[in-house]
Amino acid sequence: MPRLYLIRHGKPAASWGGHDDDPGLDETGRAQALAARDILLALPEAERPKRVVSSPLARCRETALPTAEALGVELEIDPAVGEIPTPAALAAADRPAWLREAFQGRWQDIKGDLDYDAWRRSVAQSLRARGDTAVFSHFVAVNAVLSHLQGDDRVVGFRPDHASITVLETDGEALTLIEKGREASTGVL
Structure with a gap:
């Protein structure tokens, strides 16, 4: 069955509560991007991704680029795997507090002008037809997919570390969790 690798971006140069709303990677994040590439390239040929997809945000694109270059494929940008x-x-300055509140709750209870439970289902749906693909995304999007697959309505049920690789399989219609990626060792997101 085709494999799908869901990778959280490397460590950004600014925190999600910082002034830069689209930071790239810091030095540690660039090293994490190379390490993720090396893990994916070390897979048996039959399991290695054939496509590389990224959220539009710089931290994901910069994490994905070394893998795309090493595989000799074009980096595909897809907002469907973007940030919540x-x-x-x-206001942009209020986003960190909004996220902190959302992280404590359930998908259906997130305050806003969007059905966030439907958003999480749409992220999972966007992955179903992407076999043999490395998808570089975000903390919340990884949680959206895993919570949907596991029937867990908590916004945060997993704390993927930077450049953590979660392995899924797909038959084109259903996703199956094979292995969660490395979890962050601290409560800092």
């Missing part, structure tokens, strides 16, 4: 949408009326 912020409510339209929310």
Whole structure:
């Protein structure tokens, strides 16, 4: 069955509560991107990704690029695997507090102008037809997929570390969790 690798981006140069809303990677994050590439390239040929997809945000693109280059494929950008949408009326400075509150709750209880439970299902749906693909995404999107697959309505049920690789299989219609990626050793996201 085709494999799908869901990878959280490497360590960004600024935190999600910082002033830069689209930071790239810091030095540690660049090393993590290379390590993720090396893990994916070390897989048996039959399990190695054939495509590389990334969220539009810089931290994901920069994490994905070494893998795409090593595989000799074009980096595909897909907003469907992007960051959780912020409510339209929310000021950028208020996003960190909104996220902290959301992280404590359930998908259906997130406050905003969007059905966030439907958003999490749409992230999982976007992956179903992506066999043999490395998908570089975000903490919340990884949680969206895993919580959907496991029937867990908590927003945060897993704390994927930077450049953590979660392995899924797909038959084109269903996703199956094979192995969760490395979990962060601290509560810091």
